Amino acid sequence: MTDAPLTPERILEAAEEVLRRFGPAKATVVDVARALGVSHGSVYRHFPSKAALRDAVAERWLARVSAPLEAIAREDAPAPARLRRWLEALVAAKRSRAQGDPELFATYLALFADAREVVAEHVDALAAQAARIVADGVARGEMTAPDPAAAGRAVLDATARFHNPAHAQEWADPAIDAAFEAVFALVLRGLGAGETGEARSPES
């Protein structure tokens, strides 16, 4: 169609579109090439294998989740409330994707299963963001933690049920929000920030 130069960027865009339309099982490199109006051999000039292309697509999706969170983590604001907003944003990002377009979400889950490396890096990045908030909290005197880096990872681990896609089917449970509140309260108190992090707001 267009005769813009063939770049990894354009290939990734086409690959996402093909995945969206055909799903992870049916999407082929030939499909991606066809969407771009080139031969599949040309795609292999930019990505050494289908696996590499798959990893790059997965990485993009994960980056779209973690980038906005990075901004929250870096805010100059009280750490307990910031941690809460950060976690809520993380949970909301995953949940809205899972419930907004379940098929596409399942597609990416299938991708992630074969892109362990990429996912591990994403989790490390999230743990670092949480650790940053905790470390800030300790510096500000709003939290205490012997090892902020470990505590950040622990916060992520302790809330896994609410953002780890392995639990996605549980997100439809009406009790999930109450469960999140309970875990968050436990975690916040565990960080020595008992009542600060926005008590139950009495609305409705």
Added chain:
Amino acid sequence: MTDAPLTPERILEAAEEVLRRFGPAKATVVDVARALGVSHGSVYRHFPSKAALRDAVAERWLARVSAPLEAIAREDAPAPARLRRWLEALVAAKRSRAQGDPELFATYLALFADAREVVAEHVDALAAQAARIVADGVARGEMTAPDPAAAGRAVLDATARFHNPAHAQEWADPAIDAAFEAVFALVLRGLGAGETGEARSPES
């Protein structure tokens, strides 16, 4: 072989054995009946469907996990240490099964995927056990929690990564024990039982 009367109990034993040998995909009701030396029609006299038989087998496996934990939960001992032993036993029960016989574990995972109801009851039972320990801890003045029942469930949720089979592949990670320590410390402090629960015992 034997001519003992055909009971649900004997059928369940045979079903477990057949599952162990053939796996969840290949195990059939006819196989179970053959193992017992009866026709498959006889099995249907005791279980209304293959699904019911499957559920009963899953229930047995889960009961063998939760029964020993129930004993720990009921002990008359300091709650923080008891919570730690209870969680360690839970984690060890799952992990030893997952790593001791991965194939059999995978078999039961496949069973659980189709026995949601049974699994939900198991999780409720575990949450009740954790809640009991927390309530005891509050009564003994060793912990504080506004809602011990919710806190018990929160403890289970927060440690999901270490006992929920959805995370089984992560249990091979050498960092998993350190991660558990960090989450447990966070949880214990969140229950207002900061230093009590057995500090890092310096051995080796």
Added chain:
DNA sequence: CGAATGACAGTTGTTGATTTTTGTCATTCA
């Protein structure tokens, strides 16, 4: 007479012949 049987219909799983896909590379194109 109540428990067990096995033939049966409808559904689900298996198998292997055939097609499609991946990844390479000698050749073409601009």
Added chain:
DNA sequence: TGAATGACAAAAATCAACAACTGTCATTCG
């Protein structure tokens, strides 16, 4: 000359014919 092509071998996915399984029930067995 460097990017793009498309024919090709090896590996993987598909599909339709066939086999096995589930669940029922009229009949048999003790």
